[in-house]
Amino acid sequence: MERIELPGFQDLRVQFDYDEDTGRIQYRKLSNKARRASSEAGHVADVGGALYRVVAVEYPSGKSRQVYAHRVIWKLMTAQEPPREIDHINGNTQDNRWANMRDGSGGANSKNRAMPKNNTSGACGVVWDKATGFWVARMGLGGVQRTLGYFENKEDAARAARSERLKNGFTERHGLPKSGLDKPQTLEDTLV
Structure with a gap:
């Protein structure tokens, strides 16, 4: 509109x-x-x-x-x-x-957004890298994509991505699945 x-x-x-x-x-x-x-x-x-x-x-x-x-x-x-x-x-x-x-x-609006519908890993900012065989944690900030690290398991990558987002002013609800937005969750609830 x-x-x-x-x-x-x-x-x-x-x-x-x-x-x-x-x-x-x-x-x-x-x-x-x-x-x-x-x-x-x-x-x-x-x-x-x-x-x-x-x-x-x-x-x-x-x-x-x-x-x-x-x-x-x-x-x-x-x-x-x-x-x-x-x-x-x-x-x-x-x-x-x-x-x-x-x-x-x-x-401010993008720092409060829910997980995108096209997310395939189930964790915001986490992707599987076939070439390396590792989970990659990434974060976009100010129009620039940053790689936060490579991890053997998805949960560690999700923790790293979430921690970095929170340090950079993203809200607690950023990256959570839309179905989980109306109830408080712990960090462990949001990782998978």
């Missing part, structure tokens, strides 16, 4: 109610029959495999555009245009509580 500049803060305040504790956003104006005062604004859309709430925002020109709810919420809370990336801290893109959002610019 294209990122477009939002209407002014006051225009958004006229259109939406937001509860920062629950993350619930509702329409104030019920100009559309599909909008109900008791229901949450917009709908959930699948955007590249992630589910985001999308709301209809009316512009002063009279046109309406579909916009990510978390962008509208950012402007409602700060009166500022949202940053290019907004990070949902707990990884749940539908959890729009204000305490769960932060500026994801400057790599």
Whole structure:
């Protein structure tokens, strides 16, 4: 979805109610029959495999555009245009509580990402090297891939990769499987 500049803060305040504790956003104006005062604004859309709430925002020109709810919420809370990336801290893109959002610019968003779907080793930053017969721990930082070491077993490689990520400001949830994001885990739980 294209990122477009939002209407002014006051225009958004006229259109939406937001509860920062629950993350619930509702329409104030019920100009559309599909909008109900008791229901949450917009709908959930699948955007590249992630589910985001999308709301209809009316512009002063009279046109309406579909916009990510978390962008509208950012402007409602700060009166500022949202940053290019907004990070949902707990990884749940539908959890729009204000305490769960932060500026994801400057790599903060990527340092909080779950394990990629195409991961084949089951451990983030760990690959099997056929040529050497070892597990290789790697980490990308600032656009540069670094090799952290070669290991006889996957668990040692995973420990090395995770330790290095944590030293470099990656979050505890970075690289965990998506299914394990909602519950606390120990280091041993996340290695295999």
